[in-house]
Amino acid sequence: xxxxxxxxxxxxxxxxxxxxxxxxxxxxxxxxxxxxxxxxxxxxxxxxxxxxxxxxxxxxxxxxxxxxxx
Amino acid sequence: xxxxxxxxxxxxxxxxxxxxxxxxxxxxxxxxxxxxxxxxxxxxxxxxxxxxxxxxxxxxxxxxxxxxxxxxxxxxxxxxxxxxxxxxxxxxxxxxxxxxxxxxxxxxxxxxxxxxxxxxxxxxxxxxxxxxxxxxxxxxxxxxxxxxxxxxxxxxxxxxxxxxxxxxxxxxxxxxxxxxxxxxxxxxxxxxxxxxxxxxxxxxxxxxxxxxxxxxxxxxxxxxxxxxxxxxxxxxxxxxxxxxxxxxxxxxxxxxxxxxxxxxxxxxxxxxxxxxxxxxxxxxxxxxxxxxxxxxxxxxxxxxxxxxxxxxxxxxxxxxxxxxxxxxxxxxxxxxxxxxxxxxxxxxxxxxxxxxxxxxxxxxxxxxxxxxxxxxxxxxxxxxxxxxxxxxxxxxxxxxxxxxxxxxxxxxxxxxxxxxxxxxxxxxxxxxxxxxxxxxxxxxxxxxxxxxxxxxxxxxxxxxxxx
Numbered sequence: 345x346x347x348x349x350x351x352x353x354x355x356x357x358x359x360x361x362x363x364x365x366x367x368x369x370x371x372x373x374x375x376x377x378x379x380x381x382x383x384x385x386x387x388x389x390x391x392x393x394x395x396x397x398x399x400x401x402x403x404x405x406x407x408x409x410x411x412x413x414x
Numbered sequence: 415x416x417x418x419x420x421x422x423x424x425x426x427x428x429x430x431x432x433x434x435x436x437x438x439x440x441x442x443x444x445x446x447x448x449x450x451x452x453x454x455x456x457x458x459x460x461x462x463x464x465x466x467x468x469x470x471x472x473x474x475x476x477x478x479x480x481x482x483x484x485x486x487x488x489x490x491x492x493x494x495x496x497x498x499x500x501x502x503x504x505x506x507x508x509x510x511x512x513x514x515x516x517x518x519x520x521x522x523x524x525x526x527x528x529x530x531x532x533x534x535x536x537x538x539x540x541x542x543x544x545x546x547x548x549x550x551x552x553x554x555x556x557x558x559x560x561x562x563x564x565x566x567x568x569x570x571x572x573x574x575x576x577x578x579x580x581x582x583x584x585x586x587x588x589x590x591x592x593x594x595x596x597x598x599x600x601x602x603x604x605x606x607x608x609x610x611x612x613x614x615x616x617x618x619x620x621x622x623x624x625x626x627x628x629x630x631x632x633x634x635x636x637x638x639x640x641x642x643x644x645x646x647x648x649x650x651x652x653x654x655x656x657x658x659x660x661x662x663x664x665x666x667x668x669x670x671x672x673x674x675x676x677x678x679x680x681x682x683x684x685x686x687x688x689x690x691x692x693x694x695x696x697x698x699x700x701x702x703x704x705x706x707x708x709x710x711x712x713x714x715x716x717x718x719x720x721x722x723x724x725x726x727x728x729x730x731x732x733x734x735x736x737x738x739x740x741x742x743x744x745x746x747x748x749x750x751x752x753x754x755x756x757x758x759x760x761x762x763x764x765x766x767x768x769x770x771x772x773x774x775x776x777x778x779x780x781x782x783x784x785x786x787x788x789x790x791x792x793x794x795x796x797x798x799x800x801x802x803x804x805x806x807x808x809x810x811x812x813x814x815x816x817x818x819x820x821x822x823x824x825x826x827x828x829x830x831x832x833x834x835x836x837x838x839x840x841x842x843x844x845x846x847x848x849x850x851x852x853x854x855x856x857x858x859x860x861x862x863x864x865x866x867x868x869x870x871x872x873x874x875x876x877x878x879x880x881x
Contacts, residue, residue, distance in 0.1 A: 358763035
């Protein structure tokens, strides 16, 4: 599968999921808008996936254990 | 000082008048309340004029100052707050969105409370793009109050998403306002309206009581006539707040030092003007000439990373969760902009692994940005690539992937402070702007640089002729 084909498959798969969840409340024009937005999301995701990180690269967001009296 | 002389007077000078009792806080409040009521509708700038609360606060300020209890430079100064900050006393907090237009909270946001403690006078809740633009709007008409209208041209937009703060300060309806920025919502209206706008470091100002769009990106900050005024306001609203665990215990005191004999070291990202309008590029080049008189300017580079994609993915994923109820219920159909009725549904397509990859890349981005900024005092760039869009036009934005904004993606994604100031005019006589972005917690440094620039230019002293 070529890269454009893989992108298309991913877009269509995710679009099917969103259409299944919300399609009943959207008209054809709105669904086309949703599909366009999903194309952007997939393009961004692929750009993120293309960057290699190491096991040590943690999310830039710390979890802090909670304790009411501290 | 006469009442008519106070409009377009910076906070610092108003404060001198109040402190010396040449200026009455009550008279000042009445002047701006009258302007808000009379001119606010012209710019779609106001949701609620808070006349009763303002006059009560102004009378209290007058009594305290007369008794020798002067609280500081915001004592008796009128201001407006973007309508995503909770206010008690029956004052609605609408988030700019029709589904919430009658909603009332029973408490004040921390920023509102701290401004009250500083003696400032809340005169209005100001208009904004619905839900701070979090549902994917692509046009100025995306608020139940109508599109924010630019005082420099009533055919142009003032936002977004802090459209009301931009319009109101630029039109002389309030001396300063509080806005919020997730990605661009302080710097953009400041740039569109020819104002100073300060985006503080993430965690500098409590978000308690502010609408959450993206928990890890939202910041509150001032829009004002000068960078110096932004520093005065930031000092009042900054600080640790137990109600917002992301705030830090780093007290901020605006040093207002000005440049003195300091020589600044500025950096410019390679290619930062790519995609800018010609006038924006030309005005930026002129600004660099001014900055070379203040220090050095050098070209710098960041590694090739998908900066826009990182910050956009975080924003979309968090906004989708923050407004889960509104989206799942279908109530987004009650929003104003047609595209806000459906765009958010697409964000179910963001996979958890990709969101986490964006968060991991945010760490890399933050380290790289700090490495580039460490030897510099500030990165400088155009505040926006274009002048304000026309009211019937399309809002092109890196958030939608229809423009690039590396400075905004890095600055917001890494939570870095930046201040925008006016640096000229472009198409249709609309303002252009210059931004200074610094390392985390270096607000005093970027403000000093911006103040130094403003000491050499007079763009900030020009005001819309019709206002």
